[in-house]
Amino acid sequence: MEKEQIILLEELFTRYFSHLVLYSGKLVGSREPAEDIVQDVFLHLFETKRLKYATSSFLFTCVKNASLNYINLSKKRTIPLSSTQEAIPEKDIQEEIAHMQQLERLDAAIESLPAKCKEIFKQVYLQGQRYEDVASQFGISYHTVKAHMTTAFQHLRKHLLVLLFLLRNVKFARK
Structure with missing residues (x-):
């Protein structure tokens, strides 16, 4: 116990x-x-x-x-x-909880990606690396990186309806 x-x-x-x-x-x-x-x-x-x-x-x-x-x-x-x-205000607590739950769902969806696809997605989208840099790092072509990113977004869209809004907010926050 x-x-x-x-x-x-x-x-x-x-x-x-x-x-x-x-x-x-x-x-x-x-x-x-x-x-x-x-x-x-x-x-x-x-x-x-x-x-x-x-x-x-x-x-x-x-x-x-x-x-x-x-x-x-x-x-x-x-x-x-x-x-x-x-x-x-109780509203702040509820907003924090809802935000945290959205982030957890996003994280779970990213973790459910195939291994190589997940690694490439994290490098490109979460760490902000360019496709060319990731391609040379993994020893693959630019188009393969692009294909992995397309697969990742298709997979994530299936799992999360709010994904586009979350990723747009994250992306704009980085600029």
């Missing part, structure tokens, strides 16, 4: 830690305490054997509550916080 808990902790930590730290950081205003808060949440869930109930919304709620507790304790010791840090 303990080993299953440790494996589950590692999986949840790997999957959600960075998203939860970003969320908590927005609430508390700093990354360092946000990392501590998220680690404490995972530790508490592990110690109380509640990891098996840890969905993304459950984790975000736990981190929200722990962040608010941190803010309240900080208020007692320091100067007052801004009003934006005191009132956290």
Whole structure:
């Protein structure tokens, strides 16, 4: 049972830690305490054997509550916080959860690509390399890279309807 808990902790930590730290950081205003808060949440869930109930919304709620507790304790010791840090709309939590779920679906779809196709897709689209550079790196022709990219996009379109919107947002954010 303990080993299953440790494996589950590692999986949840790997999957959600960075998203939860970003969320908590927005609430508390700093990354360092946000990392501590998220680690404490995972530790508490592990110690109380509640990891098996840890969905993304459950984790975000736990981190929200722990962040608010941190803010309240900080208020007692320091100067007052801004009003934006005191009132956290539920809408923000839902948007973060929805965004995280979209990214998870995108990641799962990319991981389901054939191995060579996945490698080429990641090099070209996620790392921004040119087709020519990837072709020489893999020792294949430009047209083979282009064919792999076409296959990747066809595969991803089948798995995700929102893929085009996500990829456009990612691509425009890089420019």
